[in-house]
Amino acid sequence: MVDCCEGDTFKLVQDYYGKVLENSGNLKTSACTAASAPPPRIRQILGKIPGEVLEKFYGCGAPLPEGIQGLRVLDLGSGSGRDCYAAAALVGESGTVTGVDMTSEQLEVAERHASDFCKEQLGYKQSNMRFVKGHIEFLDKAGIQDDSLDIIISNCVVNLSPDKHRVLSEAYRVLAAGGEMYFSDVYSDRRMPKEAQEHEVLWGECISGALYTGDFKAICHQVGFADPRQISINEITIQDPELKSITGNARFFSITYRLFKVPGMLEPACEDYGQFAIYKGTIPGQKHAYQLDDGHNFVTGKPVLVCGNSAAMVGEQGKSWLSRHFQVTGDRSVHYGAFPCGLATAPSPSAAKPSAVGGSCCG
Ligand SMILES: C[S@@+](CC[C@H](N)C(=O)[O-])C[C@H]1O[C@@H](n2cnc3c(N)ncnc32)[C@H](O)[C@@H]1O
Numbered sequence: 001m002v003d004c005c006e007g008d009t010f011k012l013v014q015d016y017y018g019k020v021l022e023n024s025g026n027l028k029t030s031a032c033t034a035a036s037a038p039p040p041r042i043r044q045i046l047g048k049i050p051g052e053v054l055e056k057f058y059g060c061g062a063p064l065p066e067g068i069q070g071l072r073v074l075d076l077g078s079g080s081g082r083d084c085y086a087a088a089a090l091v092g093e094s095g096t097v098t099g100v101d102m103t104s105e106q107l108e109v110a111e112r113h114a115s116d117f118c119k120e121q122l123g124y125k126q127s128n129m130r131f132v133k134g135h136i137e138f139l140d141k142a143g144i145q146d147d148s149l150d151i152i153i154s155n156c157v158v159n160l161s162p163d164k165h166r167v168l169s170e171a172y173r174v175l176a177a178g179g180e181m182y183f184s185d186v187y188s189d190r191r192m193p194k195e196a197q198e199h200e201v202l203w204g205e206c207i208s209g210a211l212y213t214g215d216f217k218a219i220c221h222q223v224g225f226a227d228p229r230q231i232s233i234n235e236i237t238i239q240d241p242e243l244k245s246i247t248g249n250a251r252f253f254s255i256t257y258r259l260f261k262v263p264g265m266l267e268p269a270c271e272d273y274g275q276f277a278i279y280k281g282t283i284p285g286q287k288h289a290y291q292l293d294d295g296h297n298f299v300t301g302k303p304v305l306v307c308g309n310s311a312a313m314v315g316e317q318g319k320s321w322l323s324r325h326f327q328v329t330g331d332r333s334v335h336y337g338a339f340p341c342g343l344a345t346a347p348s349p350s351a352a353k354p355s356a357v358g359g360s361c362c363g
Pocket of ligand 1: 013014017056057058059060076077078079080081082083100101102103106134135136137154155156157160161162206
């Protein structure tokens with residue numbers, strides 16, 4: 001358990017992102033720039049974002065879900081604000097975006113361009129973004145209320161926290177029922193040795209704070225995110241021989257996970273109730289198919305057999321934010337046994353699943 005809001009780790013990270021780094025060109029490893037190219041519609045939005053915001057982007061993914069018009073988004077560790085600016089466009093003028101970060105220098109950049117971006121680039125009457133100074137382990141102290149957000153995003157931040165359990169538990173608290181944490185971070189295929197964890201550059205550059213995927217999944221289960229789903233994965237390589245000698249045989253990955261908060265509906269394993277789901281084709285940029293995770297690609301209009309957990313995530317009883325985009329048929333009155341994961345839906349062509357960390361479905 002960490003104390004708010006002091007401690008060597010917080011200080012190290014604040015100095016690294018507030019003072020040491022001027023832009024992504026100063027990084028010593030590729031972890032904070034491991035993001036693969038976002039989809040075309042997101043790239044179009046990113047093209048409108050001010051240069052200063054983009055130069056200080058240190059994310060390892062593109063955790064920007066589509067189809068979120070009118071929703072309330074929170075970005076944990078928003079940095080100079082790139083993903084908040086993109087989310088501001090995705091939620092439209094009726095949605096809101098809140099960025100939380102503990103580093104003043106990063107927040108200043110994010111705040112500087114927000115109003116002009118919303119008015120001039122998006123044509124809004126006023127900014128729908130706000131930025132709050134705070135620690136993601138202590139969202140209560142930053143004034144973020146219980147059940148007050150629909151979507152939480154985060155990009156290469158949770159690994160920097162000295163208390164990941166607390167971060168995920170706070171995320172669960174502030175999400176409304178039916179909401180989702182959709183976030184990219186760095187993970188490893190094993191627990192880091194003490195020497196690596198104490199190395200300032202390795203920690204600052206999002207390597208040695210990386211959670212072992214097995215520990216990450218255990219924390220998810222403990223805090224209520226019972227069935228973490230992986231949507232994309234890219235391996236990160238460390239080129240620097242000195243840094244590599246400290247991390248040894250460990251492998252690192254930038255992974256985007258989806259964690260749904262659907263209280264009382266997620267089970268420890270995939271169960272078959274004979275339910276099926278149809279994607280309506282209503283998400284911008286995803287007219288013909290929708291990828292829920294690396295094992296579920298819903299072709300528009302085609303009924304797909306799903307386990308109880310997947311049914312809950314895409315909107316069983318209208319209880320997920322995705323329910324506006326799906327029709328789910330069937331209830332849980334009859335149980336047909338264990339659900340044959342991986343048989344009912346084809347993986348999307350883009351799904352990559354290195355065996356070192358495994359895929360996502362049900363567990
Ligand atoms: C690698 S940068 C990523 C920034 C941003 N998400 C992006 O994609 O550009 C990490 C950011 O997280 C912030 N951060 C790290 N640990 C934090 C914590 N415990 N609470 C709040 N902010 C934190 C840092 O200040 C920094 O701005």
